[in-house]
Amino acid sequence: KTTKKMNETILEATNLNYVYFVFHKLVSLYQLSLDNDAYKGISYLNLSGNKLFQIEDSLTNLIHLTELNLSQNQIISIPKTISRLVGLSKLNLSFNSLSSMEHLSGLVRLVSLNLSHNEISTISELSQMKLLTSLNLKNNRIEIIEKLNKLKKLEFLNLRSNKIVLIQNLDKLSQLQSLNLSDNSILFIANLKELRNLQRLDLSENYIKQINN
Numbered sequence: 001k002t003t004k005k006m007n008e009t010i011l012e013a014t015n016l017n018y019v020y021f022v023f024h025k026l027v028s029l030y031q032l033s034l035d036n037d038a039y040k041g042i043s044y045l046n047l048s049g050n051k052l053f054q055i056e057d058s059l060t061n062l063i064h065l066t067e068l069n070l071s072q073n074q075i076i077s078i079p080k081t082i083s084r085l086v087g088l089s090k091l092n093l094s095f096n097s098l099s100s101m102e103h104l105s106g107l108v109r110l111v112s113l114n115l116s117h118n119e120i121s122t123i124s125e126l127s128q129m130k131l132l133t134s135l136n137l138k139n140n141r142i143e144i145i146e147k148l149n150k151l152k153k154l155e156f157l158n159l160r161s162n163k164i165v166l167i168q169n170l171d172k173l174s175q176l177q178s179l180n181l182s183d184n185s186i187l188f189i190a191n192l193k194e195l196r197n198l199q200r201l202d203l204s205e206n207y208i209k210q211i212n213n
Contacts, residue, residue: 016042023049034058048072048092060084071095071114078103093118094136101125115140116158126151137162138180145169159184160202167191182206 019042021032026047032039035058044067052073060081067090075096083106090112091104098118105128113129116138123137127147134156142162148154149172156178157170164184170176171194178200179192188210189203 018042018044020046021050022046026050026052028052029056029058032058035061040064043067045069053097055079055082057081063087066090068092080106083107105129111153122146123148133175149173170195 016038019039026032027050029047029052039062041064042062043064045062045065046069048069048071050073052070052075055070055075055078057079062085064087065085066087068085068088069092071092072095075093075098078093078098078101080103082103085107087109088107089109091107091110092114094114094116096118098115098120101115101120101123102125104113105125108128109131110129111131112134113126113132114136116136118140120137120140121142123142123145124147126132126135127150130151131153132151133153135151135154136156136158138158139161142159142164145159145164145166145168147169148157149169151173153175154173155175157173157176158178158180160180161183164181164186167181167186167190170179171191173195175197176195177197179195179198180200180202182202183205186203186206186208189208190211192198192201
């Protein structure tokens with residue numbers, strides 16, 4: 001079906017919970033009439049594989065949304081209004097064109113965040129997301145691991161394919177089970193001895209010549 005016909009079908013529906021608009025060449029969220037009451041109660045929205053370059057305010061009308069997939073679009077920035085999605089627990093923004101995670105800090109109930117395959121260089125905004133258990137930052141431009149020590153519930157962390165030289169600010173992540181630091185520029189192993197629950201560690205494709213502590 002065309003996007004228009006699918007949207008018309010949805011607007012006639014009642015008790016919607018899960019909505020998928022995947023690979024439909026959407027260029028704007030306004031094409032979906034998200035301010036209509038038919039969308040109001042949905043908890044899951046998948047808009048991956050479209051041509052969205054921004055997140056319009058109409059998305060924030062979905063006050064019951066708990067899971068949002070915006071992967072494989074062309075999104076370049078995150079609006080301040082995204083913090084209105086107070087119940088959001090899972091967010092996938094992978095394979096976009098984000099250079100910053102500004103305004104994400106307001107999503108304090110997130111437990112899973114995927115920002116892989118973007119252009120992000122700094123990650124200090126993450127320090128407020130203290131409920132995160134899963135964080136994927138693979139294939140970005142991160143040079144420094146900063147403020148991740150505050151994410152005490154974190155269990156899975158993927159930092160593969162960045163520009164990291166030093167392992168730091170991870171030693172207080174007592175719940176961490178899986179850590180991927182492969183394909184970086186790490187010269188020596190350090191600051192990992194306190195990770196008592198770590199079960200999987202990937203340090204392949206680095207420049208490691210020394211192990212400290």
